Amino acid sequence: MQKFIIDPTVTTPGICFSPDNNQFYIRGVSSPEDVRSLYYPVLEWIKKFVDEILAAKHKMYNRDNPLRFQIDLAYFNSSSAKFFYDILIELKRLDSAGYSVKIEWFYDEEDSDMKEAGEDISMLVEMKFDFVPKPPQES
Secondary structure, three states: OOOEEEOOOOOOOEEEEEHHHOEEEEEEEEOOOOHHHHHHHHHHHHHHHHHHHHHHOOOOOEOOEOEEEEEEEEEEOHHHHHHHHHHHHHHHHHHHOOOOEEEEEEEEOOOHHHHHHHHHHHHHHOOOEEEEEEOOOOO
16 A cells, blocks of 8 residues: 655644555644544545455564554644544554554653543553653753
């Protein structure tokens, strides 16, 4: 499947889904004015990707080579959170089918709200996340 890339802006995250490199991430800030126009294509790509893996019936992602999905955001609005949930529900389909999926949620060490948001989404999606603290940025 072709990779999917969206360059970051001041209000939208950088998004890279590259199956050949096992690189899947959403990074930056997510507070787009029109959240649907940003995330509908993302969600459609993820759905198609998951469907293709499930249809192929091969274990592309396994214990030795899990699908690594990283969420590394400085800020996101509640509208974005709904789409993160939808994306992760799609990845849960892989997890439920026996594919190894590793969700990495990055947060600044001093930002307990961002960690709690990840914990809430993890609980809602019913998937284990790895929480990865980042050291504080020097000004």
